[in-house]
Amino acid sequence: MTPQPTSTSHHRTTPKSNSDSDSEGAPASSSPAGSDYLRLSNWLQVSWSRSRQALGDDDRPAAAYVERMATDTVLERAARSVLSELTVAIENEPVSMILTDVNGIVLSRTGGDSALFTALDRVDLAPGFRYAETQVGTNGIGTALEVGRPLLVDGDQHFSGPLRSFSCAGAPVTHPITGAILGVVDLTTAAQNSNTLLLSFATLAAARLRERMLDDATELDRAIFSAYRSACRRSSRPVVAVGDEVVMMNSLTRQQFDSPDQMAILERTRDIGGETAPVTILTELPSGTVARLSYEPTFTGSRLAGGVVRITKQVASLRLSASKANVPTPPAIAGASPLWRHTVQAVVDACRRQDWLVLDGEPGVGKTALIRAAHQLVPDRGLAVLDATALGDDLLTEASDELDSGSDLAILHAHVLNDTHLAALADLLQGPQAQEPPRRPWVVLTRYSQDSTDTIPLLRMFPKSVTVPPLRHHLDDIPDLVRSLLDTLGATGLTLSPAASNQLARLAWRGNVTQLKKALEDTYRRQRSGVVEIDTLPPACRSTTRRTLTRMQALERDAIVDALALHAGDKTAAAAAIGMSRATIYRKIREFGIVL
Structure with a gap:
């Protein structure tokens, strides 16, 4: 009988452990709390815990559809021949073979009868939909990706009510050379048809894919x-x-x-x-x-x-880097990489010539600090810094007063100004713009073009724009920035070891210098003086993953880092302390790029 997802609400109970899919199986339980819950197979218990954190009490979570560009990955190339051969073995059987990428997005679905396909369509287990744990809870695809090994999720072991009509066996597919997980092969059937052969067949398919990829490698x-x-x-x-x-x-x-x-x-x-x-x-x-x-x-x-x-x-070597020693930089500006020095010089030149300037760049890259530092090279002129976000409707009055006093003017976050404010500001600046140096004030705007409204009418008044690069584009400046920021915090007796400094230079720094400063503040709270090693850095700095983590993933990463620190790097003890299997903590360490 083909499974038909029920339309009424499901009453969630704790799933039964499956000894066939995990050698550490536990007896069936009937309550999601107390000792019965603790007897669950470890990977299943942790999976349900992750699912509850991600989805709460939602018993019918929906898989998201992801628009995917046409690709020709090594996994998909191998799958064309391998899965077509294996599908012959399950043709007209009530079982479907599903291939996903590493994000749990379904790439293909083959085999099975029409009734099973109809049932799978009802739960969106179809190409383009994402079956990660964060989307639909415990399932053969997303949980296999999380655990990093083959497993069988039977009927009521699914977190989502509609999925309990199915049994799913998922086996991760790893690259034969790098060992990276590329996706999952999943065998799905009606729950009443479940048997251990599902897992064996899925594992066989994953092995065949690895063999084909190895054949394709030179x-x-x-x-x-x-x-x-x-x-x-x-x-x-x-x-x-x-x-x-x-x-x-x-x-x-x-x-x-x-x-x-x-x-x-x-x-x-x-x-x-x-x-x-x-x-x-x-x-x-x-x-x-x-x-x-x-x-x-x-x-x-x-x-x-x-x-x-x-x-x-x-x-x-005893030599000094000439590139750092011979090139002057404004006070309070750290960094000597060519990209950063070019940016600094462009702002300094504009300030000296009193060329009106627009500074563009992501939040936290140091636009305001750059303006202040460049202006210190012309001490005979005053500088007023006005924040459009903070001042709101008072911005124009404040700007007019500062210009009347003869001060140079920096307006921060110009991208938040509405059309009325932009037009009024353009009118206000027409008089000062018509003046000739040295009477003409220097005016500079900062903005983030990605969040910008239409500022073109105002920008016509500014002959030059400079984009301040994000920190990830000049990571060579991390050591200089760290020293400068620590000195600013009063941590003059604190230094970073080469390993810790290099670790910081491996991170993405999506929050730019602001994020780096916060990380150093956290470090200073942990250690007041001496040499900081990697294990003293905040948990977020000990993970080199370049992808953006969800809040749940960030909490999981921090818990792993703290447990490893508490147990002196003992992975087995750390895993036990946070209720995670040893295999999972090894995989999470690799996935999050945690440095031990």
């Missing part, structure tokens, strides 16, 4: 990756591998060397990458560190696949 790529993994296992040093199409570096390289040094190491590695015999060279890095690079070539037969380099720090 022989040279496989050789260089094998040599790289072997070097990482045998060595406790930084390791880099370079092939024709592949570049890899281990976590020690990223921790011990900042971005400019990493780029220099890669360039030197490429320089010697064509050598067919082992080579050892000494190279001086941008930071002044001298590194010893020991290169070993990798072959497949007689063909050179690339090479693996083991890196040893030698000594720090």
